[in-house]
Amino acid sequence: xxxxxxxxxxxxxxxxRAALEALVGDPAITLEPLVSAVDLRVDxxxxxxxxxxxxxxGPLPTAVDTWTGIGDGEALRLGPDEWLLTSAGTDPHRWxxxxxxxxxxxxxxxxxxxAQRVALxxxxxxxxxxxxxxxxxxxxxxxxGRGRCAQTLFGQAPVLLVAHADDDLHLFVRSSFSGYVADRxxxxxALR
Amino acid sequence: MQLITCPWxxxxxxxxxxYGGQADLAYPADPSALDDEQWARFVFFRDxxxxxxxxxxxxxxxxRRWLRAVRDTRTYVFAETRPYGRTA
Ligand SMILES: [Zn+2]
Numbered sequence: 129x130x131x132x133x134x135x136x137x138x139x140x141x142x143x144x145r146a147a148l149e150a151l152v153g154d155p156a157i158t159l160e161p162l163v164s165a166v167d168l169r170v171d172x173x174x175x176x177x178x179x180x181x182x183x184x185x186g187p188l189p190t191a192v193d194t195w196t197g198i199g200d201g202e203a204l205r206l207g208p209d210e211w212l213l214t215s216a217g218t219d220p221h222r223w224x225x226x227x228x229x230x231x232x233x234x235x236x237x238x239x240x241x242x243a244q245r246v247a248l249x250x251x252x253x254x255x256x257x258x259x260x261x262x263x264x265x266x267x268x269x270x271x272x273g274r275g276r277c278a279q280t281l282f283g284q285a286p287v288l289l290v291a292h293a294d295d296d297l298h299l300f301v302r303s304s305f306s307g308y309v310a311d312r313x314x315x316x317x318a319l320r
Numbered sequence: 321m322q323l324i325t326c327p328w329x330x331x332x333x334x335x336x337x338x339y340g341g342q343a344d345l346a347y348p349a350d351p352s353a354l355d356d357e358q359w360a361r362f363v364f365f366r367d368x369x370x371x372x373x374x375x376x377x378x379x380x381x382x383x384r385r386w387l388r389a390v391r392d393t394r395t396y397v398f399a400e401t402r403p404y405g406r407t408a
Contacts, residue, residue: 192328192383207383208328208403264321264333278329279382281336286381 137162140246140303144310148248151317155252157310160298161216162246163201164223168211170236183230184213195277195290204277204290212288212300213238245288245300248310254320255297259289261316269294283312322396324389327403329382340376342366343388343404370394376404 139145141159148157170176172190181187186198189205196203201214215223220242227238250258256267262282266272267289277290285308288300301309323331348354348362367373373393378386386404391397 193330207385210383280332281381 141248141306141310144307144314147314148310151314153252153254153317153320155250155255155258155295155317157313157317158249158251160247160249162242163214163216164218164220164242165212165214165240165245166224166227166238167206167241168213168227168231168236168238169209170211170231170234171209174234176231176234176236179234180227180230184227193278194275196275202290204288206279206288212241244302246303246306248299248301248306248313250297250299250313251295253295255295258313258316258320259297259299261319262312263287263289265289282309285309324377324398325401326379326382326385327387327401328385329379332379332382336379336381338378338380340378340386343374343376368393372399377401 139159139162141148145159148159151157177188177190181198184198184203186203187196188198188203188211189196192205192207194205198213200216200218204212204214206212213223213227218226220240223242224238224240231238256269256272259282260267263280265278265280272278272289272291274291274293277288279286279288281287282299282301285301285305287309290298290300292298299309322334324334324337325331345362348358354362371392371394372390374388374390376386377389378384387401388404389401390399392399
């Protein structure tokens with residue numbers, strides 16, 4: 129097996145870090161640390177959610193497009209039988225093994241998708257306004273408050289929006305689209 | 321822009337969806353019994369009603385699930401959307 133210890137992980141948006149940090153005013157846009165993530169597919173009616181909640185340290189979201197905190201990560205419900213489960217402190221392969229072995233008795237499965245997405249954080253009173261420059265969904269706090277999430281488009285790129293607070297939103301985006309999204313956010317912020 | 325109500329995600333812009341053609345096409349019960357013309361009719365021929373049309377749409381940019389919609393081909397108004405394969 130190849131020696132991977134000499135390889136250092138580089139954030140896909142490393143080249144945009146300076147431009148994001150140079151933004152002045154509201155909102156601040158920062159790169160979130162990379163996390164381990166699995167895509168979980170399981171029947172929600174077969175008891176799997178209770179078993180996973182007990183093992184992972186928090187309830188899984190029962191409604192589509194909502195999220196909950198679990199242990200040192202998040203559980204985001206992406207569809208009727210699909211969740212994205214993240215963990216900040218677990219090695220990606222261990223995270224996949226753990227969730228997969230919990231889901232397997234219920235006919236479910238988990239796949240490591242840690243390398244799929246990166247996350248940006250928009251923090252400030254104008255965070256929603258800035259996102260609305262490229263998103264068509266209703267982002268008002270009353271309709272998209274803490275606990276909500278949504279897969280939608282930002283400009284041309286598919287993104288996963290996560291509401292942490294009225295002034296704190298996280299945006300997951302596929303690594304290969306992340307440069308486009310970061311550039312578009314920087315442009316939109318400059319036009320404000 | 322036209323909004324389509326995803327049964328899982330709620331109202332979303334049409335650009336988030338992919339069109340999947342006519343809904344409820346039954347696969348031939350005895351495929352080997354079909355001749356070429358019958359196969360061509362199954363594969364290529366579709367209804368083209370003026371008015372209500374049941375069709376498939378996939379919410380590509382959202383939950384990625386297929387849904388069954390009834391759309392009026394004259395007005396483009398969606399009368400209903402529901403998860404595919406469900407009757408209610
Ligand atoms: Zn949807």
